[in-house]
């Protein structure tokens with residue numbers, strides 16, 4: 059199943075710099091591992107915002123929830139999820 063996910067990050071201003079660096083390094087490693095696995099298909103930065111649009115390709119809602127709640131930045135994020143399905147007019151075969 060494909061999901062469009064928007065993540066908005068709100069790092070607390072009083073988070074110690076070393077803690078912030080550690081959490082961001084863990085977030086990057088977690089994200090890149092999932093990208094290599096094919097479950098996190100795409101990620102784009104939203105220009106001018108500490109936010110991203112991502113596409114996940116996972117088995118079901120439960121797997122998506124497990125992945126998102128495992129994000130090291132999870133407690134500092136607002137996350138919006140939209141399930142996707144192939145558009146009947148799409149000319150692409152790989153949209154599922």
Ligand SMILES: O=C(O)C[C@H]1C=CC(=O)O1
Nearest residue numbers: 067085086089108109110
């Ligand atoms: O920077 C972000 O958008 C938040 C988060 C998502 C992946 C990652 O490496 O950081």
